[in-house]
Amino acid sequence: PPSNMAFRRVPIVVVLAVFCGALPNTEGSGRAVPMKKFTVDLDKPPQERWIDLLSHYTTSVPLIVDYFDQQAPKPVRDLLDKIAADLDGLLGELGLEMRAIADYWKVDLGIIVTLNFAYELRKLGGGHPNSTGNTVTPEPIRPPPGIACTSIVVQDGDGNVFHGRNLDWNLPDNIRNLTVQADFLQNGEVLFTGDVTAGFVGILTGVSRGGFSLSINERDLGGDPIVDALEAVLRHAYSPTHLARKILSTAATYEEALKTLKGESLTAPVYYIVAGSLPSQGAVMSRDRNFLGDLWVLNVSSAVPNSWYLLETNYDHWKSVEPYDNRRHYGNLYMQAIGRDSAASMSGLYSVLSKWPLSNSYTTYTAVMNPKTRAMESYDVYSE
Numbered sequence: 572p573p574s575n576m577a578f579r580r581v582p583i584v585v586v587l588a589v590f591c592g593a594l595p596n597t598e599g600s601g602r603a604v605p606m607k608k609f610t611v612d613l614d615k616p617p618q619e620r621w622i623d624l625l626s627h628y629t630t631s632v633p634l635i636v637d638y639f640d641q642q643a644p645k646p647v648r649d650l651l652d653k654i655a656a657d658l659d660g661l662l663g664e665l666g667l668e669m670r671a672i673a674d675y676w677k678v679d680l681g682i683i684v685t686l687n688f689a690y691e692l693r694k695l696g697g698g699h700p701n702s703t704g705n706t707v708t709p710e711p712i713r714p715p716p717g718i719a720c721t722s723i724v725v726q727d728g729d730g731n732v733f734h735g736r737n738l739d740w741n742l743p744d745n746i747r748n749l750t751v752q753a754d755f756l757q758n759g760e761v762l763f764t765g766d767v768t769a770g771f772v773g774i775l776t777g778v779s780r781g782g783f784s785l786s787i788n789e790r791d792l793g794g795d796p797i798v799d800a801l802e803a804v805l806r807h808a809y810s811p812t813h814l815a816r817k818i819l820s821t822a823a824t825y826e827e828a829l830k831t832l833k834g835e836s837l838t839a840p841v842y843y844i845v846a847g848s849l850p851s852q853g854a855v856m857s858r859d860r861n862f863l864g865d866l867w868v869l870n871v872s873s874a875v876p877n878s879w880y881l882l883e884t885n886y887d888h889w890k891s892v893e894p895y896d897n898r899r900h901y902g903n904l905y906m907q908a909i910g911r912d913s914a915a916s917m918s919g920l921y922s923v924l925s926k927w928p929l930s931n932s933y934t935t936y937t938a939v940m941n942p943k944t945r946a947m948e949s950y951d952v953y954s955e
Contacts, residue, residue, distance in 0.1 A: 601934060603925075603950040606752040606766065613757045613820070617667035618674075621772075624751065625675050628769045632676045634746050635770060639685045642692055648681060651688065654803065655680045661803065665813055668772045676770070686770050689740075690789070690812055691803075691839050720788035721898055721929045722844035722855075723906070725880040726871050727915035730850030734940045735920030736776055736786040737952075738766075741933040744953050750936050752949045755820070763819040764947045766938055773812025774819060776938045778947045782848035783825040784940040785815055789885050790840040790857060803838045808860070811841040825852045825942075832856055833863045840864075842883055848943035855883045865889070877903070879911050898928050905929070917941055917948060 609624045628635075643651060658666035658680070669687055673680040685692065719739040726732050742750075749769040754761045765777030778784040803810060809817070814835055822828040825847030832843050833856065843856040853869030867888050872878050881888075884898045892899050905923045906914050913919045917939040924930060924937050930952065938949040 601930060601932070601952040601954050603937060603952050604748075606750065606936070606949040606951055607748075609751055609753045611753050611755045611767075613755055613762065614759075617664045618671040620668060621672055621769075622675060624753065624767075624769055625672060628749055629676065631746060631749060631769075632678060634743075635686070635749070636678055636682050638743060638746060639682050639689075642689070643685050647692065648685070651684045652681050654688075655684045658684070661807065662813070665772050665816075672770050672772075683770055686768075687772055687812075688803075688810065689771070690773075690787070690810060690841075719885050719896070719898075719933065720786070720842075721882070721884050721902060721924065722786045722788055722842070723880060723882045723902070723920055723923065724844060724846045724853035724855075724869055725906070725911075725915045725920060726850060726853065726869060727879075728911065731915070731941070731943060732846045732848065732850070732853055732869070733915060733917055733920055734778075734784040734786065734844070734846035734853075734942065735917070735924050735938065736788075736844070737924050737929055737937050738775060738935050739931065739933040740935040742768075742935050747935055747951050747953055750951055752947065757820075761945075764945065765816070765819060766936060766949050771812075772816070773810060774816040775812055776940075776949075777815065777819045778940045778942055778945050779819045779822065779828075780945060781823050781825070781828065782942055782945075783822070783828050783852070784846045784942045784947075785819060785828065786844045786938075787811055787815055788842035788844060788883055790842045790887075791885065806836055808836040808838045810838050811843075811858075815843070825849070829854060829856070829866075832858070833866070836861055842885075844881075844883055846940070846942050852942075853881055855881050855888060857887055877907055879915065880906055882906060901926070902929055917946065921948075 611620050654661060658670060669683050673683040720737060722736040724734050750766060753765055753767050755763050761780060763777050763779040765774040776786045818828050818831055822831060828845055837858060837860050840860060841858050843858060846853045851869050851871060855867040857864040869881055870878060882902045886892045905926050914923060920939045932954045934952045936949060936951050940947045
């Protein structure tokens with residue numbers, strides 16, 4: 572896709588009807604715009620790291636406050652206020668960063684804590700993005716709450732691995748531009764590159780100098796967001812997005828990233844999708860709060876059809892999906908229709924992720940990555 576202009580998402584040029592007969596109107600929702608780029612210098616004190624980025628969005632602060640103030644009812648806010656009271660002790664440098672963000676923007680610390688526990692509060696906003704059903708055209712959205720996502724890892728014929736993702740958060744259009752791409756620096760070098768929302772210190776998508784990339788998809792196995800937050804308070808468990816940032820900052824290899832992601836205690840269930848720089852380095856990790864539920868690995872074999880990619884939405888891959896949200900079916904359909912030669916690239920993944928229902932009115936951004944070269948292209952997607 573173009574790197575310097577906004578553009579409308581367009582269909583993949585393939586004759587899909589040959590493969591499955593009637594298919595949906597495949598043009599995805601929205602207008603995609605390349606993300607703005609910033610740097611976050613980790614050699615600076617935590618209180619100073621985000622100031623350059625924050626300074627560009629001061630006029631958006633009332634919109635942020637209004638949106639996130641609505642996401643947590645009073646009982647949850649009361650708990651988040653308790654977390655805020657011991658933020659530095661519970662979260663260390665990340666807590667200091669949150670406090671600095673609240674101070675710079677002159678907003679209540681509870682708002683910034685609410686923003687940074689957005690994954691744990693997924694039941695209070697967002698929503699699964701489509702009612703796909705068994706029809707061939709988009710239907711009205713049916714929104715049981717949650718933050719929906721699609722992540723794909725694919726390997727080409729030469730053993731190069733690529734990674735793409737859509738984040739379906741359903742943020743209002745007027746704050747979607749707050750999601751930007753940032754290079755995180757250490758000793759003057761890029762430690763990792765990640766997509767971040769101004770005010771949010773965790774990472775949902777990123778690529779590391781260790782030669783691996785990572786994305787987070789929501790895994791909903793029940794529980795109450797208050798319980799999720801209590802887990803963080805009582806056990807010093809990691810928020811999934813905070814652990815992602817730690818891995819991108821510290822893991823030297825794909826193998827080390829997987830090992831650490833498997834073992835740490837978390838505040839909520841999650842899917843970690845990881846890609847590496849060597850052949851067969853791709854995995855979908857289904858995590859429970861305290862243990863690894865499943866590890867689905869890329870195992871390319873000519874004897875196994877379509878083993879050249881992994882596609883994860885928001886359901887355990889060994890289980891059926893909800894009938895109103897069959898993004899998995901359409902994603903597999905598009906991948907197999909476009910074929911390995913076209914799909915196994917950053918541009919090919921972008922084309923697949925641009926199709927309905929993978930791209931929909933809730934899609935907030937799209938990112939594609941090459942772990943081997945550490946290339947990353949990210950686009951804010953607007954519903955209009």
